[in-house]
Amino acid sequence: MEYTTDLLEILNNINPSLLDYQEWCNVGMALKYEGYTASDWDYWSQRDSKRYHKNECYRKWESFTGSGVTGGTIVQYAKNQGWVPPIKESGHELDWDDVIEKDEQVIIDKNWIEGREVREPNNWNPVNELITYLEILFDSTENVGYVTKTWLKDEKHLPTQGCWDRTAGKLIQQLNKCDGDIGAVLGDYNKEAGAWIRFNPLDGKGCKNSNVTDFKYALVESDSMPIAEQNAVLRELELPIACLVHSGGKSLHAIVRIEANDMREYRKRVDYLYNICKKNGLDVDTQNRNPSRLSRMPGVIRNGHKQFLVDTNIGKESWDEWYEWIESINDDLPEPESLVECWNNLPQLAPPLIEGILRQGHKMLVAGPSKAGKSFTLIELCIAIAEGKKWLNWQCAQGKTLYVNLELDRPSCLHRFKDVYNALGIKPNNLSNIDIWNLRGKSIPMDKLAPKLIRRASKKDYIAVVIDPIYKVITGDENSADQMANFCNQFDKICNELGTSVIYCHHHSKGSQGGKRSMDRASGSGVFARDPDALLDLIELDLNEAHYKQLRNMSACKCCVDYLRANRPELLNELSQDDVLSQSIMIDFCKSKLGHDYYKELDTLVNEARDKATSITAWRIEGTLREFSKFPPVNLYFEYPVHVVDQDGVLQDIDPDDVKPQWQKAKEKRQEQAEKNKKKKVNEFEIQFSNIEIEGREVPAEELAEKLNTTPKTLLAWLGKSKKRNEDLAENFEAYYGEDGKRCIKRKDK
Incomplete structure (x- = not known):
């Protein structure tokens, strides 16, 4: 291991x-x-x-x-300190039928690589080489770090920290005027040691990683193989090399385009780069991974040998292009197939898991706002699959399910399953078909959870895996299409590895949802709506007092019928179909037929049923399906803890909250704002009037108008009978002429 x-x-x-x-x-x-x-x-x-x-x-x-x-x-x-390393199987003894899989990131075999010789240039122009290097790697305004001074340790020349005070543009300008004397620009260097340069720009204040201003490049260097082979491998790997420099020693220095946004991304990309190099036979010096690392400067002499530019701008043009090439060079994607070959022998479709909604091995998303009972919906679905029953309007195939609980503590989750079983009236004959994986407080990102789930479920023969909810395991920004595409790919891995369906739930975006299509309501990127094979969306319906009155009636009637069935079933024969739909008839009937003690108990149950009816909410399920035709909206009541289909069509004509035409919504918004402004004006009037009102003193209209930042004419209009009249003010205040003949304001006598 x-x-x-x-x-x-x-x-x-x-x-x-x-x-x-x-x-x-x-x-x-x-x-x-x-x-x-x-x-x-x-x-x-x-x-x-x-x-x-x-x-x-x-x-x-x-x-x-x-x-x-x-x-x-x-x-x-x-x-x-208690850390336990993650273990993975190192392998097993091979059988005759085993296949030795190739590492998909291995592109070349160094045992068969043919070296590409590198020769020192005869017509060498050191200044031009250094200028070319600077022009390729740096913008003219970026500070360059370089070292020409050394110090001795154990008879070895080591570089000092060097300089970083000049921009690439300034250095190029001075090099063009130096008549071939690089030392006149950078300082004289020791020809036994050579000189160094930093390949990433600095801030002009130092030469540490924290001084790097742009994480553009990384250094790839290896001195464990002949230079001709190094040259061949670097080129075969198509590395996006900006400059390839001979070190004047045993290695080539490849300045590779990394193009990272920050240190974190730089580290990840360099690790990936070094890993690819190592897998392909290039033993990279890992101490060169820092972005502020020194590399050999072209255009100088080192111990009798030239440090020179071997080549520039070779391999792929950018990191992204190279990364995509590496990832695709040995992919395991299937080959295209001709339709003619399978036209008369089509593969069998996967059987339905949920009739008319979802096939086995496919993915489904249940979306809705908070408090829609999404978790209860998924628990209802687990029970329906385990028992082979109907889920809402749809028949389910029977089989084993795994419910991945990421939100509830273990006792609450287990109690909830039992409560839902009881509320549905389903006998728990197949509890062994339901496994629950309680991960509250232990959830990890989906890309790490998926392989752990697959390992645990590989021999369980689940036909459905339910993940509730996914916000606990989302990796990345849910509004990013590429990150969410990668996230949703984890569900595909589970489906493909286990041959099971994956069902998960997600929340709505903020704001009203009624005017949106079902596939546009889920929060975050549109990938959520387009990735699953079936999307079921819950949206709330507004119930008015008339609906709740009807619900209270229905609840009371059902309570009476259930009570009679349990205690006096023979009395049900005396009731007609219309009788059992009227609470007044049912209550009077029970009162006359049952004894005092029975009726007292029933009366308590009826009142509890009526109270519970006031907490019932109404919902509509709409769907977007890939494998089946669109179904008509299904209306539901959520009667805690289960959803009940509206069989009577009471909810059919109710529109969601936001299906009003745009002009009507705009009008209502204007009216609402006008009412707010009116109340604000009344409050401000009251405050300013009270501030200047002193017992025995008149409140001049002119003074009050000034406090309210308006004119006396407008203020008097509020209290008069003009179009500007404010009813709330006119009801409590009136204008009159004061002793000096000026208009004043006073409170009306009540």
Whole structure:
């Protein structure tokens, strides 16, 4: 058995406050050895707030050289603190019929690669080479980091931090005027050591990863194979190489286009790049993964050999183009087939799981607003499949189901299944057909959940897997089409691997939904609506008092009938079909036929049924289907905890809340705003009148109008009989002439 996990993910399982000082340093050494950055160590160290000191990690990082501490140290520390590595099967003994699968990211076999020789140029123009390098990698306004000075350690020339104070445009301008003397521009360099340059632009304040302003390029270098073979592999891999530089030593330096948006994406892309190189025989130096890394500068001499440009702009044009090529070069997609070959021998269609709605092995989405009872709907569906019963209006095939519960705690979920069974009146004859996977508080992104689900369900023969709800496992931005397409692909994996249907629920977007098509109501990207083979959408219907009156009547009648059936079934023969539809007739009948104690008990039950009826909501299911013809809308009552189909057609003529014409909605909005403005005006009038009203003093219309930011004429119009009259103000205030003959305002005597 072996495990494979990103080292930073393992690091998240280590609490730095539980390590001593030397162990903390060992973590930094291991990260540096494995090609990670000081910022990774610093970010993790901040979790120990008591011992963390700003910039301490960066200072110590430079001193970590040749420690020999590897990533295995981090793994061991994580294990010591309780981390258990994810295990995957390493393999099994091959049988005669086994197929050895090829790694789909292996493109070339280095055992068969034919080397491409690299020769030093005869007519060499060092200045032109450096200018070409700068023009390809940098914009004219970007700062360039370079090193020409070195220091000796163990008889080895090591680079200093160097310079970063000039832009590419400035350097190119000065190089064009230097008469071939690069040292006059960059400073004289030691011809035994050569010179270095940083391939990503800096901010002009330093040369660390934090000073990188644009994560454009990464360095690929390997000195474990002859240069001719390095050259061949780099070209066979079609790497998007901007500049390929001979180091003057044992390796080529490939400056590869990464085009990342930030450090996080840069790290992921470099890991992917190095992994592809390694799989294809190029043992990349992983210590070069940092974006601020130095590379060999073309146009200088190193120990008697030239550091020169081998080639520029080779391979694919961009990272995206190269990535798509790598992913598709060895795909496992089926070959196109001719229709003529299968015309007379068509494959059999998958049998229906839900008659007229969904086939086995296909996907279905149930969408609706909050409090629509979506979870109850899915539980009802699980029960219907387990027992081979009808779900709402549709017959279900019988088989095993897995309900993935991501939202409810275990006791609530189990009680809910039993409550729904009882409310549906279905006998639990096939409880073994329902498995529940309780993952509340343990949910993980769908791309990680899918393989775990597949492993657990591989031998269970489920015909349906229900995931409730998906917002708990969404990966990425639900409004992003490409990210949601990748998310929905996880459902395809489950369907294909298990041969089962996948059914899941999602919430509506914000705002009114009645005017939208069913496939446009689900929140987020349109992928949600277009990906499943069946989309069932719930939208609420507004019930008025007349509907609730009818529901209370129906509930009371049903309560009376159920009570008589349980206690005095012989009395039902005395009732007509019309009698059992009137609560007044039923109550009078029961009162006259039942004894006092029976009727008292029934009266309590009837009142409870009426009260419960006031909490009933009404819903309409509309569908968008891929395999079946569109069905007419199905109207339902949600009588907690189950949905009941409206068999009487009472809900048929009710429109959802937002099906009004646009002009009517606009008119109502204007009227609503006008009413708000009117109330605001009355409140402001009351406040300003009270502020200047003093006992025994008149309130001049002119002074009040000034406070209200209007004119006396307009104010008097509010209290008069003109079109501007405000009824609320005119009812409580009136105008009159004061002692000085000026118009004043007073409260009316009540």
